[in-house]
Amino acid sequence: MKVDFIIVGHGLASVAVTEHLRRFNKSFIVFSNENPNSSSKVAAGLYNPITGRKMKQTWMAEHLFSYLEAFYSDLEKNLNATFLYKKSIYRPFLSLEDQNDWMIREHKNKMFIKETFTNTNFKAFINDDFGGILLDKSGFLDVKEMLHHHKNKLIEKNQFIIEDFNYEKLVRNDSHVLYGDVESENIIFCDGPLSQNPFFDWLPTAPVKGEILHIKTEKPLPDDIIFNRGVFIVKNPQQEYYRVGATYEWKNLDYQPTEKAKQQLTEKLDELLQVKYQIIDQVAGIRPASKDRRPLIGKHPEWKNVFIFNGLGTKGVSLAPYFALQFVEYIINSKKLNDEVNINRYYPLYSN
Incomplete structure (x- = not known):
């Protein structure tokens, strides 16, 4: 051949x-x-133009995010399948200072912002006393x-x-x-x-182990929103559970879920989520990184x-x-x- x-x-x-x-x-x-x-x-497969603790525009976002949805949408048509889910990501502010810092920088990120809230908007589901930002051109890919x-x-x-x-x-x-x-x-x-x-x-590679929890919640979260601050909470419409992640580990590079990662994720999840939940699974993978x-x-x-x-x-x-x-x-x-x-x-x- x-x-x-x-x-x-x-x-x-x-x-x-x-x-x-x-x-x-x-x-x-x-x-x-x-x-x-x-x-x-x-992987949970999130694509998110505003990332990190300080909520900054991700590297080359203006180029990457104008192309990715068209590429995956075309691939869905070619494969006659559904795996791209365009959803808004909601990132709550952690404090008034956090909110004020964002307002100063907001103009730099307007192409990726659907709406900014200065008061709680999803109090029935998460802790967002200081409001947050609702992102556009975001979602997840069922990889x-x-x-x-x-x-x-x-x-x-x-x-x-x-x-x-x-x-x-x-x-x-x-x-x-x-x-x-x-x-x-x-x-x-x-x-x-x-x-x-x-x-x-x-x-010079630096592979990263990441772990994700699968949880079921006492009541459903909004279908069209991915919550993301400290951890992300995302649900595939084809599945009955939410995925919560993720951790970062550079030393113990195996595929075994750990109690340490579980504790890290649950602590951050408890800070964010208002709804009672049950952990049903935990998975691990290794990301190829530099x-x-x-x-x-x-x-x-x-x-x-x-x-x-x-x-x-x-x-x-x-x-x-x-x-x-x-x-x-x-x-x-x-x-x-x-x-x-x-x-x-x-x-x-x-x-x-």
């Missing part, structure tokens, strides 16, 4: 890359095996559902091989790469945390047909579409990659 691209891995990154390759009429084959604990399968339908479509088109990729079997030269009976002009690694990848193990919190995208410093699209971290849903388009145009049309994501920023760390 001859293709233009071999893609290793099947998560958010892989979906975004393959769908942009398809737009350029490039052929590809994906190699991946099931990992029920991958970050893409357990697990998207991956399920995307994988089935690739299998149907003979573009997916269920197999753990064996890095030692890859044969590479200047004109192409060989893997088993597949000959390809290029290979792109979208394989999550990089500890096992010998081609890019020199990159030390400078920017994606790891680009070409191997020595081998011109070996590429990486990885390190999307906690904001993968919003980062993947925009940078996949930029990445594919970089490969096919030699367009410039954003300097902050291009792995050439780390070339001095490479030694062959």
